[in-house]
Structures are given as C-alpha cells and as structure tokens.
Amino acid sequence: NQLVLRDAGRPAAQVSPGKPAGSVHGDSIGVHACDSANAWRNMARSSTSSNAIACLILSAYQVAHDRTSRGGDFLKWQPYPTSDALVTVSSGPPEELLSALKRGIESNDQSLASAAVARYAATNAPPRPVFDVLLQYAVSEDGALHAEKYYRTVSEEFAATRPAFRWRQVVALARVTASEFGQRAAGYDEACRLLNL
DSSP, X not given: OHHHHHOOOOOGGGOBTTBOTTOOOSSOHHHHHHHHHHHHHHHHHTSOHHHHHHHHHHHHHHHHHHHHTTTSSGGXXXXXXXXXXXXXXXXXXXXXXXXXXXXXXXXXXXXXXXXXXXXXXXXXXXXXXXXXXXXHHHHHBOGGGTHHHHHHHHHHHHXXXXXXXXXXXXXXXXXXXXXXXTSBOTTHHHHHHHTTO
C-alpha cells in the first residue's frame, strides 16, 4: 500500500498508450505490489501451512523487489495525500467530500482525489459511499487492465487491515482511480447500451 501512496509516478521513459507520465495505474510498482500481496495472502489462506509460509516469503520478496528494483528511492518519496493537497480540501460533510473525490478523479488530479478520501475517513462516515463512487470508475475505466482487479484488492485489504491503517487502502485506490480516468474500459459503452443503462 505504501508503494501506491509513495509512487513518484511513471517516468517519461516508461510512457505508453493509456499510461502517461505521472500515472500510477496499470502495472505500476504500487498496484502490482498490492495485487501480488493480496494474491499471495489469499493463496496462503487456502493452502497447507508449509505452502502458506512459502507464500509469505514470496510476497515479501515481490514487495522488496518492486520497492528497490523498480521504485528508486522509495523512502524519500512523500506519501499521498501530501500536506499541500490536504490544505486544498477542507473538512466538511461527507457529501461535499464525495463531490471533491469525483472532481479529483474526473480531472485526473491524484492529489485532490486522495486528499478527499483522507478527509472523508476523518469524518467517521460509513465507507460504502466512497466505495460506491470508486466502483463506478473501476468498471468504466480500463486502468491498463487493472481497474476492476485493484478495486477488488482494496476491498479485500480494507476488510482485512487493522482499523488504524485500512483507510490508506482507499486513499491509494482514489489516487489510482484518478490516474486511470479517461481510458474507457473495452466493451463498457456497448454493455451499458445492451443493458439499457
């Protein structure tokens, strides 16, 4: 999760269609590490004790690899939401913060989206409205083939993470969702038309 929150974004040398400079969706170091750790955790839960230990070791290796080999100077990167971004989003009623989240996503403003979720978390309002906002983009946006998968990862991790840390998962999802917005998922418009949605 900290890899998503601290990711400096895709460098210019790694830009590709649907993955502009500064983006953190798709096969980014953070999303890849979170999805991998989630998969290893789920395999460990349904396996023998010796295989569960192997899953833990492989998960740790994957995160360490992503942090050092792909990530650069991870420990010096400031995690999202940055203090500058938090200043731009005032504490307010949950409905206003959800509107700020949508604005952040639809303007590809990773800072605004993550700050809005961090402020929302501080209200102690139920998490479902935030997940509902993020879900609509998880199915409508491509996310370089990771949007729905990462949404599922965060949903599972939110449920499994200790309360003191669980909202970090949703802050990270808001950041990734803002990064991926604007790249429509293949078949989404056709499916909506066929379902009369």
